[in-house]
Amino acid sequence: MLDFETYLARLPDQSVLCVGDLMLDQFVYGEVSRVSPEAPVPVIAVKREETQVGGAGNVACNIASLGASCVFVGVVGDxxxxxxxxxxxxxLNGRLSAELVADAERPTTRKLRFVSEHYSSHLLRADWExxxxxxxxxxxxxxxxxEAALPRVTAVVxxxxxxxxxxxxxxxxxxxAARGRGVPVVxxxxxxxxxxxAGATLITPNRKELGEASRRPLADLDAVAAAAEELRRDSGCEALLVTLSEDGMLLKQGGRAAVHVPAHPVRVRDVSGAGDTVVAVLALMLAMGAPxxxxxxxxxxxxxxxxxxxxxATVSPLELRSRVLPAAALASEEKIVFDAAQLDDRVAAWRAQGLRIGFTNxxxxILHxxxxxxxxxxxxxxxxxVVGLNSDASVKRLKGEGRPIQDVVARADVLAALEAVDLVAVFEEDTPIELIRRLKPQVLVKGSDYRVDQVVGREVVEANGGEVVLVDIVPGHSTTGILKKSGQAPARAGGPALPAGRKPA
Incomplete structure (x- = not known):
């Protein structure tokens, strides 16, 4: 499983080789308020100009902006x-090494865009290539x-x-050369x-590119998934990820069902280079062994x-972190619900956005x-x-007299302060089965000290097409163990027996 904070911390240790078409992106921003008297064309009053590294170079810039190192190999004109x-x-902050080959037979690819600053719309683009x-x-x-760069990189784009x-x-x-060294290629x-x-780890066409390569209409996600699998098989790559603009992304791996994620609801200003950012992040994640x-x-x-x-544009680690862990921006009290109707409203809003709901309890x-x-x-x-939290009465029935050590408000506050937690739902029963039936999560998560058949709610989730995921635990950590070390371990009088082979939480 992916611990995103840990992976962010590992970004500076990664180095990616990027090979491709380098471009010079130039932008002229201004205001258009009149038509030229010389011809029926708009006149732009220039306010400012920007020059940026584009094309494959923008992939390299995104890698560097995320704190990783990049070796870029490309061709420019003289x-x-x-x-x-x-x-x-x-x-670029000393993290990018450019290995450029000069070719006197071609100009450097250059794109000049004229943009209306007020309306954020492109008026004209001129190309040199x-x-x-x-x-x-x-x-x-x-x-x-x-060949010279490969020994020092962990992924290739x-x-x-x-x-x-x-x-x-x-x-x-x-x-x-890359696969011979066991290096993933995006x-x-x-x-x-x-x-x-052929032989690439992952190919990332957009919807238009997939349609052209597969020569089939892509009317819906099922058609996209079918075309992606056909192209993945025919191209000889391990997986195909299709970028779908406002419809998000779809991943197709061999022998597995397609996985779709919706786009985040944001105001779109400019899609220039977004695909470069996607490729950069994919390469870095694969370099670190992420699924x-x-x-x-x-x-x-x-x-x-x-x-x-x-x-x-590029993305920074802080921007990526805040988008992956959006609950970090919420106040703790906004993430705690005691009322079922409030829970229903929050989850319904997420489902309307096509978001994948997970649950653990x-x-x-004593958080450890x-x-x-x-x-x-x-x-x-x-x-x-969503984290299901046992009420005080529920904990007492399960753990015995003297528990809980902290009341439900304190426990909920601590959980809600964690960026990994989007919602804390308090329940009164001994098990969360009723909460799971109400929530109908797509993912039900427990620690790997459980077996799948021991997980409460497994049948409900699987009947609704969801999955049970067992995640790694840190050995030697438990609330009961902490209390024993402090000499305050309470008796378990009245508490139900644990399943065979299970340790107290």
Whole structure:
């Protein structure tokens, strides 16, 4: 399971090799208030200009902005735009190493956009480029730089903008060399022939690219899933992740059902470069060994950040953390419910957004590292985590006289302060079965010291198409153990017997 805080802390230890089409993105912002007297065209009164690293270079920028290191291998022309790009890459906080090959036969790809600042709309784009395949000598130079970089990276990205750098020879050479070292390869593809990416770990087409490559209409998510599986099988990659703009993302792995996550509800300002951010986050998550579905959720959150910015944007660790763990922004008291109707309203709102609801439960009398581990891993398995909390009377019946040590308000406050927890629901019964029946979570989470057949509510969740997930625990941590060490262990008089092989919580 994914402990997102731990993975964020590991980002500075990662290094990703990015190979692809480098571009210079230039933006001219201004106001349009009149039509030219020379021709029926708008006149833009220029207010400001921006220059940014674009194309595959934006993937590298996103990797660096997340605190990881990146080695970028690409091609520029022998011109001023190429020099501008080299200088810009060199200024990226010392975490980006640019291995650029100069090709005198082509200009540096450059895109100039004119944007109405008031309406945030693009008026015109001018391109300078020569999208032809590299010559053999330049291919050889690119592959040499790739071979030199591979020993020091933990993942590889191929960012294909169809400008000529990722020729079949370069693509196959990079994938073969990376997989030979056990390094995952993430591909942002172009064109209709995905077979040149055979052997890649993950290919990430958007809806339009998937439709063109599969040559089939994509009317709904079922059609997207079917096309993704067909293309995954035919291309010889391990998995396919389809970005669906306002409809989120869909992941298809071999032998598994498709997994869909909805887009975060945000105001979209500019989608330029959002796919680059997605690829960067996916590569970093895979570099750290994260499962693909968890990597997709992190990438989906990152995309929702950058589409709210203007221009070719990047995402920071703090922005990603706040979007993955949205409950961090809520006051603790807003996350505690004693009333079933209030619980229904909150969960109904989440379901309307297509969010995946998770549930776990416990007494949480004295919060310890074992509790925190289970809660953070449970949150990684869903979009919103509801924690069922036994009332004081329930704890007393289960644990005996002298328990709980802390009353239900104190226990709920501590849980609600955790960023992994989205909602705390107090229940009076000995087990949470009635709460589970009401909630109908898609994911039911318990510690791995349980067996699946011991988990209360398993039948309810599985009958509704959900799953039971057992997460890792921290050995040696329990409330009873803490009380024994302090010499305050209460008797368990009247408490029900534990299942065979179970330890007290």
């Amino acid at each position: 011109d001023e735009a190429g020099q501008t790009l080299a200088a810009a890459l060199g200024r 020569r999208p032809q395949p590299l010559g053999a000598a330049i291919e050889t130079a690119v592959l040499a730089r790739v 191929l960012s294909d903008y169809a400008k000529g750098v990722l020729t079949p020879r370069v693509v196959r050479g990079v994938i073969a 591909v942002d593809p172009k064109g209709r022939d995905f077979s040149i990416y 693909l579905d968890a990597a997709m959720r992190a990438a989906n959150a990152a995309a929702s950040v950058v589409v709210g910015k203007r221009g070719t 416990g007494c949480f009398d 590292p074992g509790h925190v581990r289970v809660l953070t891993q449970a949150r990684a398995a869903c979009d919103r985590l």
